[in-house]
Every structure is written in C-alpha cells, then in structure tokens.
Amino acid sequence: MEHKTDQTTSAALPEKPGSRFRLGGNPVLQILLLNAGLMIIALLPHLGLMRFSTMSIFAYTGIYTVVALGMNILLGFSGLISLGTAGFIGAGALGMGVFLRMGLPFELSALLVLLIAAGLGALIGLFSLKVESIYLAIATLFIGEILRQIYTSVPIFGGEFISIGAVKLFGFIELNQILQVHRSILYALIILVQFLGMLLMYNLVKSRTGRALMAMSRSEHAAQAMGINILKYRLIAFITATVYATSGGILYAMFFQNAPTRAWTLNISLLIIAMVVVGGFKSIIGTFLGAIIIYGIPNLFLKDLLGDISYVFSGLLIILVILFYPRGFVFVGEDIKRLFRRRRTAAADAGHKGGGK
C-alpha cells in the first residue's frame, strides 16, 4: 500500500514539469497546470491514495516555493543576495502567533506582519545602496541574526514555540490542523497562494520593473545612465523578497498552527538560496523544481530509502546539480531534448547511408 502511494506521487511529478518543457508553451498556462496538478494532491489522501504526511511535505514545499520566489527576484533578477531570509520567515510565523494571541483577526494580523516586514525590507534596500557584494550579504546575515536573537530571548515570543491553534479565516471559517478535511483545505490555500505568488512574479518580471531590475543586475552604472532609479528598484527588489518570505512564514503559521522560535537559522536561508540556484535563476517553474529537489525529494523518497544518509545525499545533490547544471535544473529538459534530437539525426543519417548503398 505504501509503495503505491509513493508511485502516485512520483507519477504525478514528472508530468507537471514536462508541460514546461514543451516548446512555445504559454508560461501562464504552465503555472496554472502546475498548480492545478498540485491542487489535486489535496484530494488524494481522502481517496486513500496518499498519506497525510506526504501532503504535509507538499505543503512545506509550497511554503518554500513562495519564499524562494522572492529570493529569485533578488538573486535571479536583481543580482542581490540576502542571508536573512530565515529571519523573515520567522517574522511571518511568529508575528502571526503574537498577533493572533492578542485576539486580532487573521487577515489583519497578516496585513500587519507584512507591513512590518516590508518596512524592514525597505531598510535593507536603503542599506544596499551603500554596501555591496559580500559586505551586503553579511549585513543581511546580521539582520537575520538580530531577528533570531529577538525571537529566542524576548518573552513575548514565548520560549520554545508559540502554539496558535485553529485559525479563523474571514471571521467565520474556522480551520483546525488536526482535522483531516481542514488540513486538506489549508493545503489547498497554500497552493492558491503559491499560484498567486507565481502569477504576481510573472507579471512583475515581464513588466517595466522586471526589465529595470535585470538592467540593474547587469550593470548598475549603465542602468543609471539609462535613467533607471537605482534606489527605487533596490527598494522594490528587497521589499518584494521580504514580503514573499514573510508570506511563507504566514502560510507556515496557518498550516502547522504553531511557530517555533529557534528554527530560523542561517541554514534555512542557505537552503532557500540553494533552491533558486539548483532550480534555475529567473525561472518560476525552476524555483518550484528547486524546492522539490532540495526539500521534497529528500523528504519524500530519500528518507525512506536511505534513512540517516539522506542528508548527505541532498548535500551531494546540491553539489552535483551545481557542477553539472550551473544554470539550473530547469534546463535539464532542453538537454534531454537535444540528446533525443541528436540521436534522431544520427538515426536519420544511418538510414540515409543505408539507403545510398
């Protein structure tokens, strides 16, 4: 039985990225198909085709994807880096915990948390005008560490974790993580946010803003000479990234309904960067692929197959993908296609020769 469940997930996976590799495919359609496919997973546990824990892994992957999308705007499009992402995911999760315990409604808490995070993002953006390269990266690490220090030592965050309990959406839909039906609905909400996040990012990068960000990442001086306001677009890049990261934290609080205080270390930030690097810079589907490779595959398959060695394997996976696919795993499809084409032309050549004789 358990074997079967694994097969369904593995069968569901390659089909979705497959749609991305079709030449001339419409990106919005691809995003829609991907998320529709992921939405179906919400139903599978109820039909007995998948364990609920497997769905939780996909929920986690969705949360990571949302955060990594923001990171991709920084890394892929703006050429900037942030090592403080974990702090902002924590801000989302713990901030929700604090505001919800104060009795604020869910939507208002989310809005407040996002506003605070956007403010911090704007500060980093201002900071980035002065400080660059490794200095900027470590400056964001400072911010991550300051946030982590605050979470672990300020009593308002409640020691080990904040337990949130059932969340009330729009004032009347109460969803509790313990109930299986509710958990599926929460999962569907995460996928919905992921879908919206992907659409928003697609529109952002295809707009004037996206082109300005790319120009800035190539050469700041040239971009400035073209009349691009560096301050404005730095702010946009950092605010977007922090808002995505914090949304991930809010989703975390919503799905798991408890927020740990000690989990938000540098390693989480590095994992998020790894997702972008491994999946593919500037690619929305690639970001999802990255999250699947870095978080999904180790937790879905490797842990069952290999046990303790799984961590070593995910490390090796990161190193190997970077060594062999420096542009990102999303390009693996093109390579496979090229391989097939070469084989077909080789076969055609052979056939031609045979005919000539």
Added chain:
Amino acid sequence: MDNILRILFNSMQTGSTYALAALGIALIWKTSRTTNFAQGSIGTLNAYVAGILLSTWGWSIWLVALVSLVTAFLTGILIDTFIIRPAAKVSPISKQIITLGLIMVIVGLIPLLFGVDPYRLPSFIPSVSVSLGGASLRYNTIFVIAISLGLMGFLFWFIQNTRWGLAIRVTAASESTAKLMGVPTRTVTMISWASAAMMGTLAALIVAPQSSVNPNMLLDVQVSAFFAGVLGGFSTFAGPVAGAFIIAFARNFTAFYISDVWGNVIVYSAILVFLYFKPYGLFGKKIIKKV
C-alpha cells in the same frame, strides 16, 4: 577593574577562535572568490577525529590535536580538488551554495562516522590559574591566546615576506593575471583551503573543552567570523583579525554591563550602523571599478 580584566581575557580567548575562523574565510575569499559557509563544519569534522582518537586510544591531547590538524590539511585539499576546482566556471552565488552542500554532507556524515554521542576534549593545559590584577587567569587561556596570536603573526609574516606569500597576494589580486605570470594558482588555492581547514580545526579544538565536540559547536564561531570579516574589511588579512577581537570584546562587555539578552542585538545593530558609514569595514578600501 578585575571585571574588566576578566572580560578582556575571556574576549581574547573567544576572539582568537573568531580570528582563526575569520582568517580562514578571508584566505578562501581572496584566493577562491567564494564565501566558505562550511568553515565551521570542516573544523567540527576534524575535532571529531581528535575526539574519537582520544576516547578510543587514550592518546594525549597534544597528539590528537596534531593528528586532527593533519586530517584537516587533507580535508582542505580534498575539498579543493574534487569540489571547488571543478566549479571554477560556476557563477559566484552558485559557488557559495556549493559550500552549503558541503555543510550538509559533513553534518550528515558525522553521525555515521562518529556516532551520535558528543565527545569530550580536555584543555591543552590542565586547570591551573594565576592571578593577574585581581582577575584569575588560566594557563590554558594564556596558551591559547599565545598560540593563536603566534600563528597569525607567522601567517602575516609568511604572506608579506615569502615567495609563496607573494603568490597568495598575487592570486588574490587577480587570478587570471597571476596564472599568466606563471604563478601556480592551483597550488595556491589548494594550500589556502588546507590552511583554512587547519585554522577552523584549531578554533574547534579551542572551543571544545568549554562545551563538547558536537555538530553545532562552531555555529557561533562561524557566524561571528563572518561578522569579524565584514567589520574589519576583507581587503586586508589584518582586518578580520582585528574585527574578531573587537566583536568578542564588545559582546562580552555589553552582555556583562548592559544586558545578557540584548547584548548581541546592540552590538550587531551598532556594527550595521557603522557599516552604513564605512561600507568596506575598518581597514577596507573601496575597489575602484572601471566601467
């Protein structure tokens, strides 16, 4: 007064661990152009080697320290040969993420190789202390400070005055030009990784007696070493060392006199503000780029 002195001595000891790690990070940053996030993990791995030798065969701390430094040298060379050099053409950010993959491999390997129990390592000199200006000072602390400062002094002398030191400086300035000038840049980066691994391991050996040999023992050192590098500036080798001692002292000082909880937050925020006005650290210079 004795409080100040005690804080000063403590800070000198923690500062030397930060300085050793930071120097390793700076060396790799200058020769390989990558941020080595795995500096702490490499040190931890080799501290485990020392721990297991000590507990199974009962060798003395001096001998196991020596062996672990040798294994550290080998780890550095292996990492450079099999992972960093093949990735020479990868983008800078991807190269940094490779060291993250390295952390995961090392952290995953540790329980497989050495089991899940933490090891104990004694200090180099058993606990005897002298009184200095009212504050008691352990011989081990003096020894640790002396050996770290001595080692760093030797490294500075080496980099400034020897042929290989010149090769390191040239590679740091421009690897492609150095290669054209006949500098064996491959050997230089290999030796940099090896010495960085040794410095990380030495930091781990200094930290170990205070807690134990466990996978997270160098987490604080690793992060603080980055901060030290930024505070001092990565463009010189002395900068990160100075930064390390400043950070160690400031953290101990604020933790003692202001607040245990907020000490770190205050220090980090102060450094951020400082960085805003001096974006290349205390001793750093702006690299002028031609457009």
